[in-house]
Amino acid sequence: MSAFPSTPIARLTGHNGPVHAVAYSSGSQTYILTGSSDRTIRLFNPQKAPPTSPSQTPTPGLVTKYTAHGYEVLSLAVNTANDKFVSTGGDKTVFLWDVQTAHTIRRWTGHAGRVNRGVWGGEDDGVVVTGSFDGSVKVWDVKSSNSFKPIMTLADAKDAVTDVAVQGPEIVATSVDGRVRCYDVRMGRCQVDVIGPPCTSLSLSKKGTEVLVSSLDSSLRLMDRTSGECLKRYEDRAFVNKDLRVRSTLGLNDSVVVSGSDDGMVVVWDVLGGTCLHRFKHGDMREVGSAYAGQTPQAKGKKEVVSAVAFCQTRREWCSAGGDGNVVVWGMGKGDRA
Template structure:
């Protein structure tokens, strides 16, 4: 019949679109969208508004700020399945929390770039497998880059990130929170953004222009002209003055509607993402971005070779390189310093070996001088906790006691010259200025006193510690700085030249009481009950810490500050190398006891001997070079009678403080019996 009439029936090719429609309707579609930009721009709200359901939960702002410490950009994947009129879409939303939230955002885009490349790489490897029926495809079809509505132009970070994103994904710039700008400001802002994008060569997604479809052509041109899209995000239904209920934000002046094209470009952005160009976004990703990545990898890699990767976090790589460089430099410096120190030790050893005979003669002479005490001072009415010779010639001796008094003696004549009274509790430490015009005292009343020696009056009183002040020192130019350490675990620095009474600086690194502070040059040495000696370089703003393995009761730097003597509970003293923290020598003896109380130790004879008090009423002297005990002298009355046979020391037997004066070759000891004993020739 068809041949007779001359009309041929259709062969059915025109039904192919219908067949394709059935296949697509049965399989559904997979669409992956990435949202990038700084926190707080409404990315989560936009996604939920776009799909009219809760796709992503809102982030905990407290958790967001807690993550600031980590300084990392995360990749957060959210999956959902949407259905409309029996057609299903498997939606994947990629968020980038942490991006752009830090002071230094260098390389913060690297985790995002790595993720995009990883998805292309994963898909390419799956295509090369024998079985490809269950491929996992997380290739990103569209990336919405949210721009903060500053009203000016793109930030350098935005430009750098968009340059790197546009070669890997369909990039769509979005101006967030458009309701914060007036219509005129928004138009100018979008114009500036378009100018920067064009000048920087950033390729953003452009809908295809189909000349044979006039309506589609006009729609595509309207979308292109609206870029970058301005959006308002809101999941709330608000009433309008004309009685409608819309998604929007309620303000005093009216309602900002999400789907009102006079207010924002939300409908245009929804159209390009879902209604009119979702399939084009998917095909563009497949045919352009994925194929470009695949071709580039095929040209540059051998078969089976893994893709070269950077570190998962470029910030860590940068920090690792900086630390490695710093470590190498420090190793070189320490090696050089060690060589110099080793050479000095060798030279010192040779010198000491040559002078060994003369040293023995000096020791014998010292033993003879010790046999005859120069003076015994007994004016205090309680245990004496602190001693300090006057600077220079050491003609005078300051003592501080639990009777709340500071006394000035002439040790050569045992004469009391002056009494200083102001403390409300026991005096625990003393420090004398280089010109002997002032001294500092501290104690149980939590106050730092600065005294005028001549008038016996306090010229300054510093408060701020919340526990008893254990120790003090003077330093700085012209002894203009007072350093104090307290039971509250803090080190205070006070400026004598300032008029205020507040501390210039506080250092609170110690985890327990600060028992001793000393100053040499620009460095402060602080010993703590937490078992550490911390050295603060005030000029460089650096603090070093050495773990000495016990509660520190005394710290005494050498005259040059290249090493320091530290004593800890348990009856052990150590000479520590300041630069390296290495133990150079140890000082211990069965006859030396320091188990309970704060017992001081000092360096004497040009840092050649160690003099330390003991809890059994003795003063012990060690040789620095050999570490051997040279002498054991009895501070307590009656000498060694009854000592050693008992089970413990009484508090009155404890020799808590010692002091050395180089100019006169004398030293002094003080203890719980209230006596101060001055040893040596005095001339």
């Protein structure tokens, strides 16, 4: 197993509430976008925000602040060209932003509840796909300047849609109804995999043949998208996820699974073996030993939650976003190279 980035290299501060969304910029992935319950989105350069960054203003590393949301920000996604991003949240509205001007280009309405997730899809990022508390997945046309209604609505879920992902002509969605649905838009088909417990997050492998699913039974599952078989299940005594929506992701070329938790922990597993490799305490910005797994941690509410994690695709780096309003960026330190 290659070295895992375990050293705090930056701390992004300034939000006045839990950070629910975090995303790297495209290309070299130099910048990090954060979205919070304080209704703001912030763009940071983590190289200018050391781990010792104070929480008070002026905020170290802050590049731009984006304000248009009237409710909490729940998801962020940057397009491939790096000039636009999409944000969703409690507004029931999908916001399309211009990075440079910090203004919204489009505001799509049509969902009847908070929008849990928005992602890019289609040729040249021509569409945005969203999943909502109203139980629907909607597809929005980015290129048409006078298109304000969804060009497609998929309403098969029996409960809130919590996450969506796009792979070519396919849209994958998780729901609180315990199902993972894969829509082949081109063929007009829908494949349903039954997980059981409420599903809160999904992450596709690079090949697109597997999907990592988080659920509210304190476990993650790696599912084979062709057969629907559960290839591996990831659990740990230090990992609690029973009440709150937390994001998980695949990292290091799909060799590790990383997930936040209800109680302030970030846990890392080996994809193939399913063994727990690392445990991090987000608020303390430190790794905790295996002895911690012998304890039975209790979820402490929204202040402790680590609701989002994101892995950098260009270097050994990742970040965790917490209920404490801070984002910790983890990278390679001297001790990680051994």
